Amino acid sequence: MPENPSFSISFSSEISKGALDGRLILILSRDHDEEPRFQVRPGVDAPQIFGLTVEGMNPDEAILVDERVFGYPHDSLSYVPEGEYFVQAVLHKYDTFNLSNGKTVQLPMDQGEGQQWQSSPGNLYSEPRMIKLKAGDIVHLSLDMEIEPIVPPVDTEFIKHVKIKSKLLSEFWGRDMFLGAHVLLPAGFAEHPQSRYPLAVFHGHFPADFDGFSAEPPDPNLECEHVGGVPCYNRIRQQEAYDFYRKWTGPDFPRMLIIQIQHANPYFDDSYAVNSANLGPYGDAITYELIPYIEEKFRGIGEGWARFLYGGSTGGWEAFGVQVLYPDEFNGTFAACPDSLDFRHYQSVNIYQDENAYRMIGPFNTVERPAYRDYLGNITVSMEDENHMELVIGDKGRSGGQWDIWEAVYSPMGPDGYPMRIWDKQTGYINKEVAEYWKENYDMRYILERDWQELGPKLEGKLHVLVGDMDNFHLNNAVYLLEEFLESTTEPYYDGQVDYGDRQEHCWNGDHDNPLYISRLRYNTMYVPKILDRLLTTAPEGADLESWRY
Numbered sequence: 001m002p003e004n005p006s007f008s009i010s011f012s013s014e015i016s017k018g019a020l021d022g023r024l025i026l027i028l029s030r031d032h033d034e035e036p037r038f039q040v041r042p043g044v045d046a047p048q049i050f051g052l053t054v055e056g057m058n059p060d061e062a063i064l065v066d067e068r069v070f071g072y073p074h075d076s077l078s079y080v081p082e083g084e085y086f087v088q089a090v091l092h093k094y095d096t097f098n099l100s101n102g103k104t105v106q107l108p109m110d111q112g113e114g115q116q117w118q119s120s121p122g123n124l125y126s127e128p129r130m131i132k133l134k135a136g137d138i139v140h141l142s143l144d145m146e147i148e149p150i151v152p153p154v155d156t157e158f159i160k161h162v163k164i165k166s167k168l169l170s171e172f173w174g175r176d177m178f179l180g181a182h183v184l185l186p187a188g189f190a191e192h193p194q195s196r197y198p199l200a201v202f203h204g205h206f207p208a209d210f211d212g213f214s215a216e217p218p219d220p221n222l223e224c225e226h227v228g229g230v231p232c233y234n235r236i237r238q239q240e241a242y243d244f245y246r247k248w249t250g251p252d253f254p255r256m257l258i259i260q261i262q263h264a265n266p267y268f269d270d271s272y273a274v275n276s277a278n279l280g281p282y283g284d285a286i287t288y289e290l291i292p293y294i295e296e297k298f299r300g301i302g303e304g305w306a307r308f309l310y311g312g313s314t315g316g317w318e319a320f321g322v323q324v325l326y327p328d329e330f331n332g333t334f335a336a337c338p339d340s341l342d343f344r345h346y347q348s349v350n351i352y353q354d355e356n357a358y359r360m361i362g363p364f365n366t367v368e369r370p371a372y373r374d375y376l377g378n379i380t381v382s383m384e385d386e387n388h389m390e391l392v393i394g395d396k397g398r399s400g401g402q403w404d405i406w407e408a409v410y411s412p413m414g415p416d417g418y419p420m421r422i423w424d425k426q427t428g429y430i431n432k433e434v435a436e437y438w439k440e441n442y443d444m445r446y447i448l449e450r451d452w453q454e455l456g457p458k459l460e461g462k463l464h465v466l467v468g469d470m471d472n473f474h475l476n477n478a479v480y481l482l483e484e485f486l487e488s489t490t491e492p493y494y495d496g497q498v499d500y501g502d503r504q505e506h507c508w509n510g511d512h513d514n515p516l517y518i519s520r521l522r523y524n525t526m527y528v529p530k531i532l533d534r535l536l537t538t539a540p541e542g543a544d545l546e547s548w549r550y
Contacts, residue, residue, distance in 0.1 A: 005137040009026070009089045009142075009143065021055050021095075023393065023398065024053075024065070024089065025091075025392070026089050027088050032086050036087065042385040043380050050065050050070065070391065072389045080133070086128055092120065103416075105417040108398065113150055114269040115264050117393060124143035158213070158248075159184055162293070163179070165177070166290070168284055183258075183294060185298065195255070197548045198306040198531070199294070200309070200310065203260075204270075204313070212523075213524075216242065218238035222234060222238065237521060247525055253528070254529060257295075267279060267405055271286075278408045279408055287326050304328050304330060307329060307331060308333070308531045311523070312337050316335040317444075320341060321444055324447060332531065334509075334530065336465075337507035340478040342444070342446070343435070345480075347473050348370050349383070357383055357387075359384075368382045368383070375470040375503050383428070386403060387425055388426070396416070396419075404419075411434055420437075444482070448486075456489060461496060464530075465497070466497075466501070468507075470503050475506065476500065479498060509526065
């Protein structure tokens, strides 16, 4: 039989004079419309990818990607059909971290891109090119391109950018670590120097700049781009951003600070804003270092009754989890389409009872577990798809992907210094000891039930959860279990809100009147007025309710 094809990948001393560590990723695609590195996704349209970790890769040293290297969707090059492919290789660089607990790990340091291996400054990549792949071929690829640094955003009249060195995080990671934020100032901030303002944290994935706010009217000559089946969505986004600016600066809109936090880290585009065995004390660093710094710099009130949280998806979990774990520091949360708040529905898996995360296993048959569906229930991505794709991009939880960050946040640290697996990444078999650790530390519904006697009085009226009942990632299922507990509470009754959008997908946020593609652009205008209502009804006696209401 003829030998399988292989790829020989190298970089020259002109690109790097020293040896490099990292993850070498090879992409083969049938789609010529964009670079293969930007096509990587799970599901039916997935390109073929392979990945292996390299340590001390020297200039002009050729690394071989052959049939032994794990891939997705095909797990080996031996199964990739002959034919024409658009190919590209990327080296995602790793740094060495000497952690304060004595462990040494190699991880990709965020370079201002939000932990995206395809676009991380300093990463090496090859020019994409067409090849004809056939048995016995050795295809040579040269990593002769380097991703350029990112230009940071500039301050404007309303949007300011802050960055601080975190003492807590620097101690954990064994090097200087920073936190940042984009701060939206209220209208009239400069004209009212005696005013002190409430603060709202708009949680979500890595924000390159404050999202959805523009003092510039829409460009009438902007060429239409269709996104997600919505015609001219780029024009819609511009119009919504400008509409928010006009409301924000109008006479009747609440005056407060809104911040979006930059907490990208070596595992993901954000930290989930809580303390973690693997990421360190991000919850404390944000709550007790970053937020007080912002409040002092921009005249925040600086007390828990005047702080609020909201966000969607990852930001929904953060908004809810931070409120539960720091109940006195915030006065309310609006959590839209939150990541799983009860791990009996960790998307489509019950980590406590199920044996396998990828398959439902019966006596004579197995059925794949779904990861993604549309509002009609059609399944397009499986649990195994998403996890195997991540395993190719990075082993030891280093993919920068969604399942890997949940492990990094929720899991104990393993003996090797990396997160312990909740399940075997190749086979899907669940580790029940790790599941128990997750339950005690991050299962929000369980924590609320376990600690309601203490937490209940501190959270009364503060919890608001909103989700579509056809959430693409099955996140509504965990909300059902959360709601069941919340409605059973007494002394006190939780007195909050759980609301569902009929046939609404991810990430429905409570708007029953507009399509999802509009409401997802209106978090600020939806929740800030609700925050004002709670402020006025819960502020302590003698609190400042006047200086910021002009």
